[in-house]
Amino acid sequence: MPADGTGAGRTTDLVHHRISPDPLPLGVRLRELFGARDLFVILLGRELRVRYKQTALGVIWIVLQPLVPAIILAVVFGSFARLPSADAPYLLFALSGLVLYGLFSSTVSRAGSSLIRDGGLITKIYFPRALLPLASGAAGIVDFLVGLAVILILMVVLGYVPTATVVAIPLIVALTLALALGLGMAVSALSAHYRDFGLVVPFVLQLLLYASPVVYSMEILPDTLANLLALNPLVPLLEAFRWSLLGTPAPTADQILLGSASGLVMATAGLLVFSRASRDMADVI
């Protein structure tokens, strides 16, 4: 991006754009995306500000959102059904699962609906379209951080001391975000063409919640099912997150390998779908 169009230099270093039916080369699009980082920050700010405006409890909702379901789960599965929880207190086990899964699912669904929500913007002004799913998806990180703080406080209360393995958390979070953003971007572009894609997301996320070790631990699964679930990239992420936080068993090498392979495929496919389907966004949305 040029610094400014004012005054001097207007005739010498003019930005030239060729407007044609051909899509922009990837390099140009990436440069535009990087050039619009100020807009990214401002869109992220908008996302965070708007969410809890005109609510009486405000930020307290961020705390309540993972905590309430975790307590319910702890009562139902931990106390009544007595599900095993890898030797950690079930409340902490479920809460840590829900917080990471929450980051994934809220990122996918927020990023997924972002283009439709801002359809009015897309038809009126040009900017790198990827900013919308990226900014609304990335806003989920704030909820995650609050959730993480709640877990740490609860751990201290329950007499659990986090170990040095917590340093792995940023990497785990980054991978989860990358996966969720890739999928969310694909959903956002596809649902701009056909709203069906947006409608199917809640079902898929619900299915995925039960197909991931969020409320249960992998140890209760029969081998055949565990092998099938290994293709779910959330499995190693959840296992690693609990390992780094609660000291539960680390994910196996197989889980990590299969999970990262399928995660990489999903995120890449998501980006490709977005890049193709977001081209004529303004005409279809």
Next chain:
Amino acid sequence: MTQTAIVAAGLSKRYYIPSPQAADPSAGGGFDSPARRRWGRHRAPSGTWIDAVSDLNFDIVAGEAVGLIGRNGAGKSTLLKLLSRVTRPTAGHADVYGRVGALLEVGTGFHPELTGRENTFLSGAILGMSRRDISTRFDEIVAFAEIAPFIDMPVKHYSSGMYARLGFAVAAFLKPAILIVDEILAVGDLGFQAKCLAHMRGLSRDGTTVLFVSHNLLGMADFCPRAMVMGAGCLVFDGPTTEAIGIYRRMLAVPRTAETPVVGRPSHELTINGRPAEEPIECQSNDALHVELVVDQPGYAPPADVELNLVIETLDGRKAIHLRNDLDGTVLRLGSGRTTLTIDIDDLALVPGTYTLWLRVVRLHVASPVIWDTERLPLVVVGDQRWESIVQPRYRFGQLDGADRD
């Protein structure tokens, strides 16, 4: 040195409009039929293609202020969206030199829940300003919008006037090389409209290229020396704003009909004094001239009034003769098929020399106003005399009485 700002070459945009049957699942389609069409299983033509903009060619020089006029649906907004990269053309291309600031709606990106301050940063960033730019110009923006007491209030509580003022003010300080403005000034009150026009005039004076859509023709004539008239996606006229406004007014005077006309330039045949126009025309100063134009409109074209112009120019571009049928009240109409139009000049009354002659046909059907010119033909008025003037009436010199007469 003149620097080009925008060059459009064959710029076109077609939209696919699914037919109502295809859009309505109850009408025999069942599963969403656009999807089926997309996957190629269902190839029946269930919709239509609309040429929102077709084959536009124009050049705009840096620093020029150009007005864009035309009825709703004429393609003005589509052209602005193409130039501001909101949408891609389907054919042709345009080269744009300089950063484009597009103002296609007032308050682009405003979120109702956010305050005026937050929205200023949001809208500014979406329009392409950096956060630092907005911070440094923030006070100017608020002062221009005249909303200082309300800047920390959510914009959902703003009046529509306040909303529009802030929206325009943010964009006004964008300082792009090329400013594209859609019909947005209609929202504010007259005082604010005048302020916006004055601001745009100032930008234009400072060298910003302005492309400006408005139905406020007076405001446009005030600072755009040049205007383009659009109709049915085509460029109908491109030239001085006063002339453009005249053409637009005449287009408005013709009632809109429901018929779908054939858009395009019909084929034609021109004969002058009974000879085909390929041969150079030679005549005497006071000869009669019989011009015949045979127009052939293929396909269906609803009958429409036409304005027939005959122009004879000197080689240095001065108009010697300009005749127009509608000025003397003669009604000429073109429809489907062949129509022969004639112009008879009893006495050419031109001094000897070489001229060019051509006809311009303005088809005043509103849905598809079409203007086309015939080829320019050389017209040679033979004679030995060389005159500085143009007109040569039939004349005779004489002397009735006086010195040395007897």
